[in-house]
Amino acid sequence: MTYLAPRQGLFAIIILISFFLQTLLLVISTDQQLTKIREQKGQQMVAQLIDEARLSLENKDRVSLSVIANRYTSEQDVARILIKDNNDELLVPVGNAPMQQGDTIEQMATKGDAVIGSVALTLKDISKGEIITMQWPFVIGSLILHLFLWLLYGYVARPTKEQINALSRDIQDLHRERYLQSGQLAYGRGANESYVADSESGTSDVNNLAANNSDKDAADIAAHNQVKKPISTAGIHDEVNAYLRGQQQASNATADTESVDPVSSTQHPSDGSDIDKSVTDSNRSSSTENLAASTDSASKNKFTSSASKLSATRTFDTVQVQILFHDEFNMLERLAPEMRMPYLALCTQLLNQALTELLQQPLLLGVSAMNEPRFDESGAYAVLKADNSHAKVALAGVMLGKLYLMLNKIIHDKHIELSRFALPAKAGVSDDAQSDAMKQLLKSVGKKEQMLILLPNAGLKQIGNYVQVQSLKRPTTVYERECAIFDGANDSMIQRLAEVRNAVLMTGNEEE
Numbered sequence: 021m022t023y024l025a026p027r028q029g030l031f032a033i034i035i036l037i038s039f040f041l042q043t044l045l046l047v048i049s050t051d052q053q054l055t056k057i058r059e060q061k062g063q064q065m066v067a068q069l070i071d072e073a074r075l076s077l078e079n080k081d082r083v084s085l086s087v088i089a090n091r092y093t094s095e096q097d098v099a100r101i102l103i104k105d106n107n108d109e110l111l112v113p114v115g116n117a118p119m120q121q122g123d124t125i126e127q128m129a130t131k132g133d134a135v136i137g138s139v140a141l142t143l144k145d146i147s148k149g150e151i152i153t154m155q156w157p158f159v160i161g162s163l164i165l166h167l168f169l170w171l172l173y174g175y176v177a178r179p180t181k182e183q184i185n186a187l188s189r190d191i192q193d194l195h196r197e198r199y200l201q202s203g204q205l206a207y208g209r210g211a212n213e214s215y216v217a218d219s220e221s222g223t224s225d226v227n228n229l230a231a232n233n234s235d236k237d238a239a240d241i242a243a244h245n246q247v248k249k250p251i252s253t254a255g256i257h258d259e260v261n262a263y264l265r266g267q268q269q270a271s272n273a274t275a276d277t278e279s280v281d282p283v284s285s286t287q288h289p290s291d292g293s294d295i296d297k298s299v300t301d302s303n304r305s306s307s308t309e310n311l312a313a314s315t316d317s318a319s320k321n322k323f324t325s326s327a328s329k330l331s332a333t334r335t336f337d338t339v340q341v342q343i344l345f346h347d348e349f350n351m352l353e354r355l356a357p358e359m360r361m362p363y364l365a366l367c368t369q370l371l372n373q374a375l376t377e378l379l380q381q382p383l384l385l386g387v388s389a390m391n392e393p394r395f396d397e398s399g400a401y402a403v404l405k406a407d408n409s410h411a412k413v414a415l416a417g418v419m420l421g422k423l424y425l426m427l428n429k430i431i432h433d434k435h436i437e438l439s440r441f442a443l444p445a446k447a448g449v450s451d452d453a454q455s456d457a458m459k460q461l462l463k464s465v466g467k468k469e470q471m472l473i474l475l476p477n478a479g480l481k482q483i484g485n486y487v488q489v490q491s492l493k494r495p496t497t498v499y500e501r502e503c504a505i506f507d508g509a510n511d512s513m514i515q516r517l518a519e520v521r522n523a524v525l526m527t528g529n530e531e532e
Contacts, residue, residue: 024174024178025173025174025175025176025177025178025179026177026179028170028173028174028177031170031173032170035166035167035169035170036166038166039162039163039166042162043152043159043162046151046155046158046159047148047151047152047155050151050154050155051146051148051151054146054151055123055146058097058123058143058146059123059125059143061097062097062098062123062125062141062143063125063127065092065095065098065141066125066126066127066139066141067127069088069089069092069101069139069141070127070129070139072088073085073088073089073103073129073139074129074131074136076088077103077105077111077129077136077137078131078136080105080111082111082112085103085111085112086112086114089101089103089112089114090114092114092141093114093115096144097143097144098115098141098142098143098144099115099122099142099143099144100113100114100115100141100142101113101114101115101139101140101141101142102114102139102140102142103137103138103139104137104138104139104140105136105137106134106135106136106137108138111137115142122142122143122144122145123142123143123145124140124141124142124143125140125141125142125143126138126139126140126141127139193518196426196429196518197514197518200426200508200509200514200517332476332477332502333476333477333478334451334453334476335476335478336413336451336452336453336475336476336478336479337405337406337413338390338403338404338405338406338413338451338452339403339404339413339414339416339417339449339450339451339475339479340401340402340403340404340417340449340450340451340452340455340458341401341402341403341404341417341420341421341447341448341449342399342400342401342447342448342449342450342455342458342459342462343371343393343395343399343400343401343402343421343424343445343446343447343448344398344399344445344446344447344448344459344462344463344466345399345443345444345445346443346444346445346446346466346467346468346469347443351441351443352397352443353397355441359441360397363441363442364395364396364397365395366431367395367400367428367431368393368394368395368400370424370427370428370431370524371393371395371400371402371424372392372393373524373527374420374423374424374427374520374521374524375389375393375402375420377520377523377524377527378416378419378420378423378520379416381516381520383412383415383516384411384412384415384416384419385411386406386407386408386410386411386412387404387405387406387407387411387412387413387416388404388405388407389402389403389404389405390403390404390405391403399445401455402420403452404416404417404420412482413482414449414475414478414479414480414482414483415482415483415486417449418449418471418473418483418486418487418506419513419516419517421447421448421449421471421506422447422471422506422509422517423517423520423521423524424445424447425445425446425447425469425471426517426521427521427524427525428444428445429444429469430521430525432444432445444468444469445468445469446462446466446467446468446469446470446471446472447462447470447471447472448461448462448466448471448472448473448474449471449472449473449474449475450473450474450475451474451475451476451479454474454499454502457474457499458472458474458503460499461474461499461500461503465492465500465503470505470506471505471506472503472504472505472506473489473503473504473505473506474499474502474503474504480504485510486509486510486512486513487506487507487508487509487510487513488507488508488509489504489505489506489507490504490505490507491503491504491505492504492505
């Protein structure tokens, strides 16, 4: 497809204006030259007319003056001639166009020192059309020259294929960068700080409740936070109550037996039945207390473990980046293996190349990969580790998740353009303690092309100077309350991610 030169219509208007200005200047200059020539010629004609008509004018011979004046009116430039006597009376008016405007040259006729009359000669005005008619070769030549310049510009200035490809790449990059920056102005660093403060207050509340409440209060808190436990506290209490009821029934049965044989109990007051009963009751009560205490301790330990996982001050040195396909209709499972396996291999190759290129950044010095991620029907995950206390492993996880989403967006759009199978993706970044919770969050509240973040305060501080986050709207669980959504990054981070993305794509093209 042949493209026109940029702004060729505007250049045509400029060329047209140039042609009209050049023609106007030509008409003005030609008019000035012709005006000077006509004035000189008119003065010569008036002087010659006075010399020829001096005698007739002195005698006021109207016939002779008319004959003489008619010869001059035959000139093309002469519009009218008026001859007057010394008393300013009109003797001869000659001319066929009295209404025409023009320059008038008037001169007194004298004989010696006496004035015998006057002659007034009016010259015709030259119209602009006559000037253009006179200069038609120049006008036509100028028009052809300007038309040639316009055609030459349209041929020389039209973009080449390389320029068109470069322009399309720049436009695509601009659209993607604007997409990344779309939410940057809405949420600033203040949103991140408020989120951290909110998470800290929520964690302190959970810790205080766990320390001050009994097993029943702990069960209520666990039910309120919707944290799933392997064995519920209510089930343990039901077992304790059943055991106590069984012991009570056994005690009642023993009492009934003793009431049937009162003689024996009276005759043998010194036997050990009462002592045994008291011992049995004491043992039963002690075992009940021990079981209740162990139940209370187990419930408190389980709640404390759950609270420690939710604590915003927990320590971490590894980060897990989970990437899932946004497959609403389970299309990947229905896809034929000969088409599914190459697609998963392509996603795996992109993720590994992105991980390799990203860890070469000086900003992420001290961060290493603990596994080689591979895609399957459920997605993929990458584990990053901090080799020292200064390594920004949380920032590395967020950058890796966002980088793969950028790459997957390009691959997805290209496959859709070529009518091939592709799926959008979503990513989640968390520490190891929250990896299972993050997987559930991605499945329940995660949207396509979205990245969720579930990190403690230390991780949020690592990413606070580079990215912006926002909280989930209307959270229903503790994990949703702790979770944040990636909402933009600063200019340096966007530029760095764009460079790594281009490096990954260039590496992929070279391998192909």
